[in-house]
Amino acid sequence: MAEVRAEMVANVWKIVVSEGDAVEEGDTLVILESMKMEIPVIAEDAGTVTKLHIKEGDVVQEGDLIAAIE
Amino acid sequence: MFDSVLVANRGEIARRIIRTVRGMGLRAIAVHSEADADLPFVREADDAVLLGPAHPAQSYLDVDKVLQAARTTGARAVHPGYGFLAENAAFARAVIDAGLVWIGPDPKAIEQMGDKINARNLMEAAGVPVAAGTREPVSDLAQAERAAEEIGYPVMVKAAGGGGGIGMGVARDGESLAKAFEQATRAAARFGGEPAILLERYIERARHVEVQILGLADGTVVALGERDCSVQRRHQKVVEESPSPGVTPELRERMLAAAVRAGQAVGYRGAGTVECLVDADAQDFVFLEMNTRLQVEHPVTELVTGLDLVEHQIRIAAGEVYSVEPRVTGHAIEFRVYAEDPRRFLPGPGKIGVWEEPVGEGVRVDSGYAAGNTVTPFYDPLMAKLCVVGATREEALRRGREAVAAFRVEGPKHNLPFCAELLDHPDFVSGDYDTGLVSRMRSA
Numbered sequence: 063m064a065e066v067r068a069e070m071v072a073n074v075w076k077i078v079v080s081e082g083d084a085v086e087e088g089d090t091l092v093i094l095e096s097m098k099m100e101i102p103v104i105a106e107d108a109g110t111v112t113k114l115h116i117k118e119g120d121v122v123q124e125g126d127l128i129a130a131i132e
Numbered sequence: 133m134f135d136s137v138l139v140a141n142r143g144e145i146a147r148r149i150i151r152t153v154r155g156m157g158l159r160a161i162a163v164h165s166e167a168d169a170d171l172p173f174v175r176e177a178d179d180a181v182l183l184g185p186a187h188p189a190q191s192y193l194d195v196d197k198v199l200q201a202a203r204t205t206g207a208r209a210v211h212p213g214y215g216f217l218a219e220n221a222a223f224a225r226a227v228i229d230a231g232l233v234w235i236g237p238d239p240k241a242i243e244q245m246g247d248k249i250n251a252r253n254l255m256e257a258a259g260v261p262v263a264a265g266t267r268e269p270v271s272d273l274a275q276a277e278r279a280a281e282e283i284g285y286p287v288m289v290k291a292a293g294g295g296g297g298i299g300m301g302v303a304r305d306g307e308s309l310a311k312a313f314e315q316a317t318r319a320a321a322r323f324g325g326e327p328a329i330l331l332e333r334y335i336e337r338a339r340h341v342e343v344q345i346l347g348l349a350d351g352t353v354v355a356l357g358e359r360d361c362s363v364q365r366r367h368q369k370v371v372e373e374s375p376s377p378g379v380t381p382e383l384r385e386r387m388l389a390a391a392v393r394a395g396q397a398v399g400y401r402g403a404g405t406v407e408c409l410v411d412a413d414a415q416d417f418v419f420l421e422m423n424t425r426l427q428v429e430h431p432v433t434e435l436v437t438g439l440d441l442v443e444h445q446i447r448i449a450a451g452e453v454y455s456v457e458p459r460v461t462g463h464a465i466e467f468r469v470y471a472e473d474p475r476r477f478l479p480g481p482g483k484i485g486v487w488e489e490p491v492g493e494g495v496r497v498d499s500g501y502a503a504g505n506t507v508t509p510f511y512d513p514l515m516a517k518l519c520v521v522g523a524t525r526e527e528a529l530r531r532g533r534e535a536v537a538a539f540r541v542e543g544p545k546h547n548l549p550f551c552a553e554l555l556d557h558p559d560f561v562s563g564d565y566d567t568g569l570v571s572r573m574r575s576a
Binding site: 069070071072073095096097098099101121124 | 298366471472478479480481482508509510511512513545
């Protein structure tokens with residue numbers, strides 16, 4: 063299982079995938095927004111999104127869990 | 133002269149404006165969000181009003197709340213800084229309608245220049261050179277494709293109502309045009325701008341050079357030299373210098389004259405900036421856009437002219453009639469200290485543990501933060517502007533190296549290591565660089 067974590071303090075602007083979705087390596091999972099910049103969070107491996115730990119509008123801290131991919 | 137100024141902004145620019153306002157013996161009133169309550173600009177103002185939550189829409193962009201703050205504090209004038217409401221003509225009108233002095237150009241000039249397509253057409257009519265591009269808003273991809281064919285690739289695609297490089301993209305063929313068009317449309321919608329898209333011929337290896345103008349109360353417009361802003365990442369400026377090392381005296385004369393014509397064409401009052409692209413090989417230039425406000429990088433102009441631009445904005449807004457004979461001496465460079473990692477330039481907000489600014493001859497720091505403050509993700513990443521001035525460019529570079537090395541910031545990620553790297557890069561040192569410099573540094 064791969065854990066996807068936030069690289070920086072940010073607002074969750076948009077969630078692109080849903081739990082249960084199959085994703086390919088390089089797919090955008092979530093778009094964060096920090097300091098007027100959109101930062102896509104990318105799947106590093108192919109798999110299935112088993113859990114989304116955030117919702118749109120949340121503030122995430124650096125290192126916070128965003129999603130789990132199996 | 134009015135006796136008080138409300139500063140409708142935050143961070144370094146609010147602090148910098150407050151300094152001049154208080155220096156002129158006027159009362160400075162800050163407005164702030166919950167997230168910014170501990171920042172120096174709030175502390176240093178004579179009065180401070182909490183607007184609301186961190187999100188800009190609920191604080192710095194909320195016109196009613198800002199006007200309410202002006203009423204309750206008895207403010208007589210409003211300075212908008214840059215960004216937020218600075219180029220919002222409706223806000224300027226609301227300020228004037230409330231019986232307050234608007235420290236900025238006529239709302240009509242803001243409107244005329246805010247729409248980039250209209251601005252291009254207006255400038256062309258005033259005899260200011262413009263790049264080949266669309267004269268009407270482009271609203272769908274098929275139209276964009278036809279326009280791009282006509283103009284010739286590569287083209288720059290941007291939102292007519294956009295700014296700050298957001299949503300701008302270069303298209304080299306039909307495929308990248310679709311992507312750039314989609315990106316610009318999305319940015320336009322998201323930042324509340326007009327959904328109109330503009331295409332322009334993209335000049336490779338161009339320098340971004342802008343002219344500072346000042347429209348005086350008697351209607352004359354003067355040019356205060358140029359600033360070279362070619363060191364950019366994601367179409368956003370990182371380092372600016374004046375004079376530009378890529379502009380000959382002959383080209384400078386033509387650019388300054390064109391900038392004055394641009395200002396006159398809209399009856400400009402106060403401080404404004406005419407942005408141009410310069411083809412350094414051909415020593416030619418085209419108009420890009422006009423910013424109807426104080427510019428982030430105005431300190432480099434202040435350092436080579438000895439003028440306080442905020443003071444002039446205030447005196448002009450107060451209707452004071454006087455003349456300015458600008459004289460440029462020496463060389464100034466500004467480094468934007470951003471809360472971002474120095475490799476990929478991704479945001480890195482955080483709590484500031486250590487903040488030690490460099491001091492010394494020819495060093496000026498305009499900062500928005502101090503040790504103990506937190507740089508939050510809600511606003512742009514600019515923490516401070518480190519500016520140096522010297523008799524020559526060499527002296528300015530040397531002072532820049534020393535000042536960058538002496539600036540200590542711990543906590544948020546920051547780009548001071550990038551500034552140090554740039555100061556040792558042969559292209560920057562020689563002055564022979566263009567807007568592609570930073571991406572070349574990072575792709576090597």
